[in-house]
Amino acid sequence: MSVRQSLLAILDQGPCYGYQLRAEFERRTGASSPLNVGQIYNTLERLERDGLVAKGETDAQGHVFYEITQTGSREVARWLAAPVVRDAGTRDELAVKIAIGATLPGVDVAQIVRIQRGAARERRDSLRRAQPTGAPSEGPEALARAMMLDSTIFAVEAELKWLDSVDERLARHPEHTLTLGLATDRPRRGRPAQV
Amino acid sequence: MSVRQSLLAILDQGPCYGYQLRAEFERRTGASSPLNVGQIYNTLERLERDGLVAKGETDAQGHVFYEITQTGSREVARWLAAPVVRDAGTRDELAVKIAIGATLPGVDVAQIVRIQRGAARERRDSLRRAQPTGAPSEGPEALARAMMLDSTIFAVEAELKWLDSVDERLARHPEHTLTLGLATDRPRRGRPAQV
DNA sequence: ACAGCCATGTAACTTGTTACATGATTTT
DNA sequence: AAAATCATGTAACAAGTTACATGGCTGT
DSSP: HHHHHHHHHHHTTTTHHHHHHHHHHHHHHHHOOOOOOOHHHHHHHHHHHHHSSSEEEEEEOOEEEEEEEEHHHHHHHHHHHHHOSSSSOOOOOHHHHHHHHHTTTTOOOHHHHHHHHHHHHHHHHHHHHHOSSSOSSHHHHHHHHHHHHHHHHHHHHHHHHHHHHHHHHHHHHOOOOOOOOOOSSSSSSSOOOOO | OOHHHHHHHHTTEEEEEEEHHHHHHHHHHHSSSSSOOOHHHHHHHHHHHTTTTTEEEEEEOEEEEEOOOOOHHHHHHHHHOOOOSSSOOOHHHHHHHHHHHHHHOOOOOOHHOOOHHHHHHHHHHHHHHOOOOOOOOSSSHHHHHHHHHHHHHHHHHHHHHHHHHHHHHHOOOOOOOOOOOSSSSOOOOSSSOOO
């Protein structure tokens, strides 16, 4: 719901055509990873299907402009006013992986943690080193890029802190594996699957 | 790629049937949000389609067991050996939202940040308060749950830190809005979309 | 002429997710 | 008898993502 809403918010500023939207999205978010143009057109189709944008005029150069609808504008306002919730739905891939790995007999969780920590440290250092090359170092674009970079760096640092805490927990709690079982209180049916 | 790989890793321990897989996944990850059973069967179908598991025997009680294949086992080993990469692809929804919001004229970014901070603080506090009710407070299950909880808490704390840093950056850099433009060096085609 | 970017679009596919249908068994 | 849980499955959809086809225009 990130690209979709972002494009809609940009369209709330005025009609745009596909390629333009990609450029706007990228300069406003620091262009971390280039957005595949195809996705723009897909998203526009879906936004149109949902009544949030409408296909507008085509100019002399053949640019197909899309404009936001009233419903779309309301949706943008709603998006901006409501906090991003990361409640139930969001399962963190790393956390799930470590949790699962920790419960599997024969799996060296500590090793998994070490590997992840190594990768995270490298990533953190390379992010810290990240000096904008070619891109402007001042102005709104630079601000956006800096904020996006900070976000990633803080996330990696949190990941590293968490990995340390996992090590501590594992040290304090050496028996953490689980064998297959029905995991219900009273296995009425089935057999206790092979152990 | 979290549920899919997790189920595969569990199946690497021995054959399981659908309902059992859900129970295993939940007790191993602390059952933050209950996993819809339908997803298990979907995932099993897809894993079978991809040659990673095979439909095995059906026991007297009618339980349909799935077993992992050699390819599947190799995939599990690969998954556990490789770090989770959060490189290019992963766009953080909050960061994108704030970055976009900051560049939109007429949008009060500071207000967005305030709202998000409030929600994040509430969430952090409620997570800290989270005492496992009913669930065991010892053993592997408790460990898994604690690790998953830590992960979420660290993530929220990082979010709060980032929100503070955003405020600082905005204070130091009051002009951060961008109007629509082609954003290309030389707009050969099209007009400078309405400003 | 040719490489490369601008530009639009289509088709396919991935994972996650929910809603629903169906029936057996078990508890109340 | 009714409600709840166990159990399997199907159908549909969301959002992201990629690959590809097609052309126009531009710079070398």
